[in-house]
Amino acid sequence: MVSKLIQISNHEAENPLDITLREAFSLLERKLRPPFPLSIPTKEEYQNLNRAILYGILCEPHLAKVHIKHLHGIITDGYQYFTSLLVKIVNELYVKLVEPVKRQLIWLTHEMVNVSAVGFDGLLVALLRQIVGGDFGEENLHLCFEMVNLFSSKWFYLLEEEPLVLTGALYVFLRLLTDHFRVSNIPNMESLRKMESDFCVRMLRYNFSLCLKIGRDLVRLLQDLVRVPQFCAVLKDMLYNPSAFRVDGFTDISQLYNTPTPRWYFSLRLTPEMESQLTFLLTRVKFGSQKRYQVWFAKKFLVLPERNAVIIDIVRFICCAHHSPNDVIRSGIIPRWAVIGWLLKSNMKNYVEANTKLALFYDWLFFDEKVDDIMNIEPAILLMVHSIPEYIDITNSLLEFLFILLDNYDPERKEILHRGISAAFNAIVRKHMVQSLDIFASNMIYPILKERLGKLLRHAVPEAQHQSRNIKLAS
Known part of the structure; x- marks a missing residue:
């Protein structure tokens, strides 16, 4: 048969x-x-x-x-x-x-x-x-249409029976809208964008208390839609008029910043096949033998330029949802930081590269050891350390981006960001995640970056304060 x-x-x-x-x-x-x-x-x-x-x-x-x-x-x-x-x-x-x-x-x-x-x-x-990110083929867009239609038509029932799945849909469609608003001349795209936007705005405006369950990554997704008027208005209210959401106890966007996003949201933007292949790479492939697997992965999932946007989701998944156990870490398997370093060297558009770096550092901005998992910040520090000296351009670009975030991500709440990044370095030093931060005293690091890092580390624990003096002297 x-x-x-x-x-x-x-x-x-x-x-x-x-x-x-x-x-x-x-x-x-x-x-x-x-x-x-x-x-x-x-x-x-x-x-x-x-x-x-x-x-x-x-x-x-x-x-x-x-x-x-x-x-x-x-x-x-x-x-x-x-x-x-x-x-x-x-x-x-x-x-x-x-x-x-x-x-x-x-x-x-x-x-x-x-x-x-x-x-x-x-x-x-x-x-x-x-639903594959960056895929504008007819079949994939049809699945988008069918799913947003299902969630919209079953809205009240889902709200009563399975409200958490609505937050998953919100996460997915906000992320997809970022891609969908960047393309034109695709049949029915405008009507699809409208359906996705209507669903997301409905969630944000009328069920914001439910949306809060997504945590800080909700803000990250909304900021990528800031050029879309209805989402810009939502973000402005979150920043300047939180009472507009009529949620008891929500008085400032920093409450979202301080709420880590649960792991399961990050898997929503990877297909099961992609997650399976990525997990194989991170649990079975020896460091030094990964090239052919990476080539296969890129040909399978990243071959089209518009599909590169999924790298943002992959990096967020690796940082927050795939935490290698100690036996894997000690076994010589390719580490997470090396996979992210490979992805960062992909041929990406500027906005994808910036959002990928943001995905890497996002938990640094609000890090609090009481609620955050230190494994979320590990890939970034190890990537910067291990890129010295052979790939120093990566270290410099990442440090520079981190300080750009500190200065510009939310200027009115810069103290929160300063505290978060300082806390991240505190945890890195105290947990001996790297042997020493003195490596940032290298003459290959841009002097202005060494100076800023030295100032930042003065607010750290005693071990880091000592290292900050070494970095300052070297600069």
């Missing part, structure tokens, strides 16, 4: 999940037509019937309503097993699904939300992750 679910090239092996679904359908096909049997199935029969019905819904659109009625009639577990199969299909097979199946998948997702299927929130998250 040839698969109607996915496209397989001649050289590819058959997919185990596809085989399982197909075999269940073939075995039970005659039982998938009315009148349906009234007998109570065993656990194994029940799961097999779920698989068969799922294959029928996806591959027989003309009979989908019959199959869905059959499904509703046999369910005994709140659709938990059925939904888990759907999530597995999205995570493992989505890019290979034939177009009619993708359309059925969206229809079926609506149905699962309608019946409050156990795990439907995980299904929504899985579909959001399949």
